[in-house]
Amino acid sequence: MRASRSEVRTFNGARDVNRRADFPLLANDPGLHYLDSAATSQKPASVLDAIRDFYETSNANPHRGAYALSVRATECYQQARQRIARFLGVRDVDCLIFTRGTTEALNLVANSWGRAHVSHGDEIVVTALEHHANFVPWQQLAIEKQARLRVCELSSDGRLDLDCLRGLLNSRTRVVAFNHVSNALGTINPVAEIVELIRENSDAISVCDGAQSAPHLPVSFDTLGVDFYAFSGHKMLGPMGIGGLIGKRATLEAMPPYQTGGDMIEFVGDERTTWNVLPHKFEAGTPNAADAVGLSAAVEYLEALGMDRVLSHERSLMSRAQTRLEEIEGLRIYGPPALGRSGVVSFTMNDVHPHDLATILDGQGVCIRAGHHCAQPLMRRLDVPATARASFYVYNDEADIDALVTGIMKAREIFGYVPT
Template sequence: MSSQTAEPLDVERIRGEFPILEREVGDGQRLAYLDNAATSQTPDRVIDAMSDYYRGTNANVHRGIHHLSQEASIAYEEAHDRLAEFVGASGGREEMIFTKNTTEGLNLVAYAWGLNELGEGDEVVLTEMEHHSSLVTWQQIAKRTGADVRYIGIDDAGRLDMDHAREVIGPDTEMVSVTHVSNTLGTINPIADLADLAHDHDSYIFADGAQAVPHQSVDVEALDVDFYAFSGHKMCGPTGIGGLYGKKAILEAMEPFMYGGGMVRKVEFEKTTWADLPWKYEAGTPLIAEGIALAEAADYLDEIGLDRIDRHERELADYAVERLNEFDDIEIYGPPAGERAGLVSFNLDGVHAHDLASIMNDHGVAIRPGDHCTQPLHDVLGTAASARASFYLYNTKSEVDTLVEAIDDARQLFA
């Protein structure tokens, strides 16, 4: 976890570590990459970490006694320890499972725990702002087990309705699965309070940290969550790698999600015993280079300081809200300035989000149009789609200004 003070970022220096930001796109436009909630860019040192592995250490882990295999195994195991430390898990590698992404982390728990523990009359509690990776997964597990899914509502400003949460989370609740930061609204949910509610009813809590871990200091033990998942590709790391934290006692009691090599201790014709944590949940040849590079990304973010990154992004989001509020024909979704994380979803009257994003692209501005994998939330908001600008440590206010200029062009084009 970061311990840096919230000193301003040296954004120009940081931008120099991301060569892709020097690209020109379209008709010679300088790239303004504002799609970080989908995937962040990757600094040279993280790319180098992957290349160095393949150039000098490439071997399978936990399967050989030769030098390369031993070296790769140590680096891969230490990467687990590093990511556990990054999110405040004192149990180290035994509480940190490497997955492909947040979605796989959710599915791992839903299948390994949910299929075995849920039944008729049990309840899984979600929120109206959940990403499809959570909503669809628990919805389908509930269909298989006979459990019910209930949803905590939001208020008009996109905040979680905690009074409703206290009504919904009850004696039949077995799992509360909630996003830490909404990828559409920018709402930062009170995870620790929700954990208290869940545990008061002897329920587990799963937090989706995909939009939190890259941007703010996370301490899973202070939050007292039972499970916490995140993705590497949103935190300056490679694609195809993520992490799932779980409390050791729970992970030990659960059955594996996948079976095969690497996750077994002893195999007989009649029975099999499982390997120790976390390997019990990592069947087959794992994402070795990606895991090592993800640890490098964690080092990179910690050296800069998560508190500094968080402050920088919030300032950009507040500035974007301020600029967009200059116009009466723009609707902004989510909490007001000062309360949201570093993203802003909005719509321009009379212009579909996809058309708006296309015009943005002509200006070199990369945003995301659509429902952002939150279709039910958009139903609640009363719109099929929205345009989302999401910020990271390398973005600038001038890029926000370019965004606003592109919106003005769209306004004139569709007038």
């Protein structure tokens, strides 16, 4: 049985319009309970419209043509950059480089800055909480440069052990890579404290994976204090295939290009080439202008809600989910207490494998993620091969939690557990 939906739902206590109606995929499928936004978010109609509108009214290759349509395409692309930069608290707009997403942004830093600055005997610090995208590029760089990769361990409840981090930092540390919010557990890391530790104990640069923070928390790059911040559009209501890297001007200007080709050059001689200015130096080839425009519309949607309200909405859903799930016998929740997490609940139940749980929940219209969440180093430390993960966003409500709990009870029944 599926939980019914109320026509008017609450959002941070205030009576509000039906947010689900803004998302065509959800509006077209009332029985669907989408609880996998940490993997990718659904898209509001305004984002889909913005992309379509770009192709219908402004499509041309930006930065190329002398004709008015190309100028319009260039303007759309640049306005999108400005809007997204403002949303993420970046005053120097040229320091926001568009990439395909977080993974490409982190690979950019590892390949460009990393290869130029890390050498034999140096040290790179990552954490046990990382997504593979902020772990493997550094591991591979360390192998290539014969540098040492060191892993910051966790407290028993899935938070970074800052004493461990302090112990790892020294004059040989070149990079410290960590996430703002863990995709697997939802842990919100104390970025300011981490940055201060790095500054006090090393000359390393800080690389922050913001894939799970930009969608869910108010973020201001200029006040975070990190050297690099990477994010993905598709997790924050935008389209797939667009995201970005934010850095500091002096650092970015001193870095060699990551990819070479069109748009990123200043002058190409037969023997050598000079590079274009920021941000173009890091954006080789035809830019993904349409998706940048789509992400700009997503940011507009989030700004209209207010990121403080997005956060408190998720918090209230999560504390409710936590309470309901804790009542289920044999269910174990991983990670820090609910207040230290963004809208993610990672759990296991008795001997029901998360994969089986996800299949049974799918039968009830509930989409959750089951697996290692691209965080195998973390799973090893938790000593579980996999967990089930439910994650919340702006369009979720209590009916989704009811459906989650109902589905888990169904799984218990199938696996022969008596009702609790």
